[in-house]
Amino acid sequence: xxxxxxxxxxxxxxxxxxxxxxxxxxxxxxxxxxxxxxxxxxxxxxxxxxxxxxxxxxxxxxxxxxxxxxx
Amino acid sequence: xxxxxxxxxxxxxxxxxxxxxxxxxxxxxxxxxxxxxxxxxxxxxxxxxxxxxxxxxxxxxxxxxxxxxxxxxxxxxxxxxxxxxxxxxxxxxxxxxxxxxxxxxxxxxxxxxxxxxxxxxxxxxxxxxxxxx
Numbered sequence: 001x002x003x004x005x006x007x008x009x010x011x012x013x014x015x016x017x018x019x020x021x022x023x024x025x026x027x028x029x030x031x032x033x034x035x036x037x038x039x040x041x042x043x044x045x046x047x048x049x050x051x052x053x054x055x056x057x058x059x060x061x062x063x064x065x066x067x068x069x070x071x
Numbered sequence: 072x073x074x075x076x077x078x079x080x081x082x083x084x085x086x087x088x089x090x091x092x093x094x095x096x097x098x099x100x101x102x103x104x105x106x107x108x109x110x111x112x113x114x115x116x117x118x119x120x121x122x123x124x125x126x127x128x129x130x131x132x133x134x135x136x137x138x139x140x141x142x143x144x145x146x147x148x149x150x151x152x153x154x155x156x157x158x159x160x161x162x163x164x165x166x167x168x169x170x171x172x173x174x175x176x177x178x179x180x181x182x183x184x185x186x187x188x189x190x191x192x193x194x195x196x197x198x199x200x201x202x203x204x
Contacts, residue, residue: 041143
């Protein structure tokens with residue numbers, strides 16, 4: 001997971017949601033949200049798009065590549 | 072019942088069944104008998120687990136059950152399956168050597184192998200799931 005920057009926690013807090021509330025809105029477990037925020041688990045494209053839709057932002061706002069990982 | 076509750080019951084149930092299978096296999100290898108205790112015990116533990124997990128999912132409802140089997144669960148399950156496959160391959164070799172060398176009777180070797188293969192998947196799943204918490 002080196003090279004992937006995750007900004008999910010910032011956007012979730014900005015939206016005023018807890019991990020459990022975001023998980024319920026996306027139809028996944030709280031543990032899934034927690035592991036994504038801690039960069040333990042990389043979500044599928046479908047879940048990434050769902051997260052972006054629920055948080056009313058772009059996937060690019062939630063997940064970006066680190067500078068050194070960009071070609 | 073929330074998805075967290077379903078996941079907890081799943082971990083406890085599968086862990087219990089995995090320990091039962093491993094303990095049965097160890098007893099088989101130590102005693103050299105394919106039925107050191109009641110032969111149905113590992114299967115019975117599996118059926119109890121099935122009942123508990125199903126009951127938890129029914130109590131939790133469709134949304135909680137789906138959340139408890141989301142893509143993180145599928146990833147953990149797939150990882151445990153992949154690794155358990157290779158552990159099982161290694162177990163074939165180890166048990167075969169023990170049987171060929173005469174340390175374990177062939178019938179006991181088959182009984183131990185079956186239980187250890189099941190235990191490998193179950194315990195790996197529980198271990199990986201707990202590490203994700």
